[in-house]
Amino acid sequence: MAAQKGSAMLLKVDISGTATTVAGLRSTSISMNDEAVDVTTKDSAGLRQLLAGGGVQSFSVSGSGVFTDAASEAAVRTAFDAQRTAGTFVDFDVIIPDFGTFAGPMMIATLEYAGEYNGEVTYSLTLESAGTFAFTAA
Numbered sequence: 001m002a003a004q005k006g007s008a009m010l011l012k013v014d015i016s017g018t019a020t021t022v023a024g025l026r027s028t029s030i031s032m033n034d035e036a037v038d039v040t041t042k043d044s045a046g047l048r049q050l051l052a053g054g055g056v057q058s059f060s061v062s063g064s065g066v067f068t069d070a071a072s073e074a075a076v077r078t079a080f081d082a083q084r085t086a087g088t089f090v091d092f093d094v095i096i097p098d099f100g101t102f103a104g105p106m107m108i109a110t111l112e113y114a115g116e117y118n119g120e121v122t123y124s125l126t127l128e129s130a131g132t133f134a135f136t137a138a
Contacts, residue, residue: 005097010093022072024070027063037051038050062125080111099137103134104130
């Protein structure tokens with residue numbers, strides 16, 4: 001994969017079946033995790049043994065940016081309220097240029113707004129996987 005512009009890494013939220021870029025983001029990062037399950041016994045000759053496929057896999061996304069009050073931000077706020085009141089999750093896509101797209105339901109773990117006296121209003125969010133994720137290569 002060749003070098004890419006950071007602005008080409010996108011976070012999209014599902015709005016009525018259309019993946020729409022979350023507006024105002026300046027930074028986005030993803031983290032993929034696979035929990036290890038240790039099955040080492042006295043018969044392991046002093047070497048750690050792990051159970052293949054035994055742990056919990058997770059996918060986290062974080063981002064921050066400038067508040068623009070766009071439809072996509074409203075969708076994020078609405079999704080946060082829906083998961084709180086109805087226990088439903090919204091699909092998000094994370095697009096990594098020339099690599100691929102991760103897509104699936106996410107829980108909005110945090111959604112923060114902040115503003116300085118002499119600056120712009122900003123927001124930050126953290127998403128946690130809430131089900132099966134698909135990967136589509138670019």
